[in-house]
Amino acid sequence: MAGDHFFLELEPPEERLRDVPHVVIVGGGFAGIHACKALAKADVRITLIDKRNFNLFQPLLYQVSTGLVSRGDIATPLRELVGKQRNVQVLLGEVTDVHPEGKQIVFNGKAYSYDHLVLATGSGSTFFGHDDWRTFAPPMKILEHAEEIRRRLLMAMEQAEQTPDPSARQFLQTVVIVGAGPSGCEMAGAVSELMRWALNNAFKQLDPNKTRIVLVDPGERVLRAMPAQQSEAALASLERDGIEFMAQSRVQTMGPGEVIIGTPDGDRRIQAATVIWTAGVRPSHLGSKLAEATGCALDKGGRVVVQHDFSIPEHPEIRVAGDLSNYSHTINGKPMPGMAAPAKQAGTFIGKDIAAIVANRSCPTFNYFDFGSMAVLDRATAVADLRGLRFSGGVGWLLWAFVHLVLIPDWENRITLSVKWIFALLTQQRSAILLTGMPSQHMALDAVDAHFPMKAGEGVSIAEPDAALKAAMDYYSHQMSRPPLSGQPPTQELLDTSDGSAADSAAAIK
Ligand SMILES: Cc1cc2nc3c(=O)[nH]c(=O)nc-3n(C[C@H](O)[C@H](O)[C@H](O)COP(=O)(O)OP(=O)(O)OC[C@H]3O[C@@H](n4cnc5c(N)ncnc54)[C@H](O)[C@@H]3O)c2cc1C
Numbered sequence: 001m002a003g004d005h006f007f008l009e010l011e012p013p014e015e016r017l018r019d020v021p022h023v024v025i026v027g028g029g030f031a032g033i034h035a036c037k038a039l040a041k042a043d044v045r046i047t048l049i050d051k052r053n054f055n056l057f058q059p060l061l062y063q064v065s066t067g068l069v070s071r072g073d074i075a076t077p078l079r080e081l082v083g084k085q086r087n088v089q090v091l092l093g094e095v096t097d098v099h100p101e102g103k104q105i106v107f108n109g110k111a112y113s114y115d116h117l118v119l120a121t122g123s124g125s126t127f128f129g130h131d132d133w134r135t136f137a138p139p140m141k142i143l144e145h146a147e148e149i150r151r152r153l154l155m156a157m158e159q160a161e162q163t164p165d166p167s168a169r170q171f172l173q174t175v176v177i178v179g180a181g182p183s184g185c186e187m188a189g190a191v192s193e194l195m196r197w198a199l200n201n202a203f204k205q206l207d208p209n210k211t212r213i214v215l216v217d218p219g220e221r222v223l224r225a226m227p228a229q230q231s232e233a234a235l236a237s238l239e240r241d242g243i244e245f246m247a248q249s250r251v252q253t254m255g256p257g258e259v260i261i262g263t264p265d266g267d268r269r270i271q272a273a274t275v276i277w278t279a280g281v282r283p284s285h286l287g288s289k290l291a292e293a294t295g296c297a298l299d300k301g302g303r304v305v306v307q308h309d310f311s312i313p314e315h316p317e318i319r320v321a322g323d324l325s326n327y328s329h330t331i332n333g334k335p336m337p338g339m340a341a342p343a344k345q346a347g348t349f350i351g352k353d354i355a356a357i358v359a360n361r362s363c364p365t366f367n368y369f370d371f372g373s374m375a376v377l378d379r380a381t382a383v384a385d386l387r388g389l390r391f392s393g394g395v396g397w398l399l400w401a402f403v404h405l406v407l408i409p410d411w412e413n414r415i416t417l418s419v420k421w422i423f424a425l426l427t428q429q430r431s432a433i434l435l436t437g438m439p440s441q442h443m444a445l446d447a448v449d450a451h452f453p454m455k456a457g458e459g460v461s462i463a464e465p466d467a468a469l470k471a472a473m474d475y476y477s478h479q480m481s482r483p484p485l486s487g488q489p490p491t492q493e494l495l496d497t498s499d500g501s502a503a504d505s506a507a508a509i510k
Contacts, residue, residue: 021044021045021116021358022114023039023044023045023117023354024116025118026095026119027049027119027121027322028055028078029055029323030344031120031321031322031346031347032118032321032347033409034346034347035120035348035354036347038349040086040087042087042354043358044087044358045088046088047114048082048089048091049090049093049095050078050090051092051093053077053079055076056143057407057409058141058340059404060074060404060417061140061146062190064147065150065153067194067432067433068190068379068430069416069417069432070431075143076410081409091107093107094108095286096109096289097289098286099111100290103117115317116317116318116354117318118320119290119304119320119321120324120343121286122324122343124284125140125280125282127139133254136254137178137259137276137277139277139278140187140276140278149274151466152468153191155465156173157173157203157206159172159273160205161203161205166210167480168477171273171472172273173211174212174213175191175212175213175275176214176276177213177216177275178259178277179279180215180221180224180245183278184215184222186375186376187276187278188238189238191276193241198428198429198430199430212244213244214244214272216246216250217246217249220248221235223375226373226385233393234377237383237392246261246263246268248263249261254275256471258475273476281323283303283323286324287302290320294313294318296312298326303323303324303325303326304326305325305326306320306321306325306327307329308365309349309363310346319354321346322343322346325346327342327346330368337373342370345366345369352364371387371403372385372386374400374403379421379425381394384396384400386399404417
């Protein structure tokens with residue numbers, strides 16, 4: 001804690017911050033932002049580092065995927081959120097390593113010093129060892145994933161509109177969603193609304209009733225973390241929206257345009273133009289880096305096991321919060337769930353605790369308050385279990401909307417989202433369904449001399465099917481030239497696995 005500990009060797013914003021302790025917060029998600037805010041009045045200088053320049057409200061990613069809201073409605077620039085705080089400097093870049101013995105982090109390839117370190121780098125998606133499935137079934141963790149899912153859904157619908165063959169249209173209108181936790185159920189409900197109602201009449205050839213949405217999960221019920229009563233209400237709502245739930249079913253393998261699913265009745269092949277993955281999360285790799293460097297324990301999912309104040313053994317100056325941590329010093333001894341509200345509580349506590357240490361005050365104690373859980377099922381229905389108080393239907397939705405508006409970190413997005421939700425409630429309309437290309441596809445073009453379909457150099461045309469959809473359709477055409485198995489609908493066949501044609505069962509998702 002000396003004069004050489006500047007903001008990552010840059011000048012501090014105020015002279016009087018030159019010799020105060022340096023707090024490095026890695027990750028500007030729920031935990032990082034709230035740690036930062038809780039340190040607003042403390043005599044510290046804070047460097048907040050994130051590899052994105054915005055805070056992402058992940059719980060609403062599914063609304064971007066289904067065109068209800070736009071990317072800016074669920075993301076807030078970090079400089080807007082905390083950049084103006086007098087003791088904070090926000091830096092864009094990736095922290096790749098931690099050297100606890102020298103109290104240093106490695107950022108953009110250089111080592112920098114800290115006095116207190118808060119690691120809040122969250123989690124990513126996992127395909128449980130089947131990373132090749134990523135191309136066929138995008139996960140939903142970052143904005144780009146949500147936009148890719150939206151692009152695939154919309155491109156399939158555009159393609160179906162120009163496809164004369166009814167069975168090919170059925171293929172294009174089939175969506176498989178893997179995972180029936182909150183994200184999978186929310187996605188299924190929203191996809192159903194988009195394909196059945198929101199764009200009804202806007203596509204002249206599509207029959208909304210031909211939309212097929214299949215939700216696949218190894219469990220016996222949807223929303224397994226919720227009480228049975230809530231999960232029954234959720235399933236009833238999803239079924240009303242025409243969603244098929246395949247319980248006790250695991251993905252065995254997938255390829256372009258098809259998923260092979262192991263069910264209690266044998267393996268099934270579902271042919272679907274769009275497949276979405278919501279099945280697994282894995283903590284940020286900085287957890288294992290920290291464990292290698294300090295010997296701290298990781299749980300079996302790879303999260304850092306933390307002490308009662310979120311520090312790790314023998315390193316009171318290192319705290320780990322949010323999805324990256326396993327905090328089990330709770331009343332029932334169960335780890336805090338990987339959700340927004342616990343991450344926010346952890347971040348706020350850590351900020352206050354560091355402020356107390358720096359000011360030589362007595363430290364606060366952390367008491368986790370479990371608000372419960374909820375999941376939204378369509379634009380006016382949700383289920384919620386709030387500390388034993390259970391709600392479903394419209395009341396559940398009002399609660400869901402209120403809680404999410406409170407959690408959203410900025411007022412502009414709160415207001416925009418409220419207006420868009422009310423509008424969707426009244427009209428079913430979606431405005432965020434623009435199909436645009438990647439910048440590389442049309443950087444050289446302007447509106448007057450652009451050809452149709454727009455094409456720049458070797459880039460893919462915006463009006464042509466994307467590579468994923470094209471591969472799915474090629475697969476489908478090839479399959480159609482083979483005789484179908486008797487008695488099965490064209491997009492779902494019961495497979496005879498005795499010849500080993502379906503994928504190896506050992507490859508099932510664990
Ligand atoms: C689809 C989806 C739906 C969800 N729905 C809900 C819900 O309805 N309710 C709920 O409570 N929770 C929900 N969650 C969970 C919730 O979003 C997370 O628990 C919460 O975001 C965790 O906060 P965090 O601060 O730990 O991490 P995050 O919010 O993920 O933030 C981590 C930050 O760290 C940055 N980062 C990562 N690695 C590095 C690095 N090496 N260097 C620099 N920066 C880095 C990232 O860019 C990111 O900004 C949902 C999550 C998803 C994916």
